[in-house]
Amino acid sequence: LVANSVVEALSELVLVDYTASSLKVMCLASLDRLMDYPCAIDHFLGWDAESRGGESPYQHILKLLLSKQTVRVSTAASKLMEKVHIYELLASLQDTTEKLLAHFPL
Secondary structure, three states: OOOOOHHHHHHHHOOOOOOOHHHHHHHHHHHHHHOOOHHHHHHHHOOOOOOOOOOOHHHHHHHHHHOOOOHHHHHHHHHHHHHHHHHHHHHHHHHHHHHHHHHOOO
């Protein structure tokens, strides 16, 4: 799904003005399910090698949150971003731990 640009397509679809809010909620729910896989989250954040220049899907969802949306769309987007934020924090913790262990071996 990552290689076929599904993540980008879903994240771009929620930004289109004329997309129905029910479709936006379904796209966000699909993205949320995809975020159960580390490779999909890395791609969503733009951390993987396959990420192209330009805006990442993460930035698309941030734009969505900054625009005026229905409560259902905002709630679904917030839930998705919370999951991604937790992953970011855990990745940062892992990186910091690895650096500390490299400098101060047990």
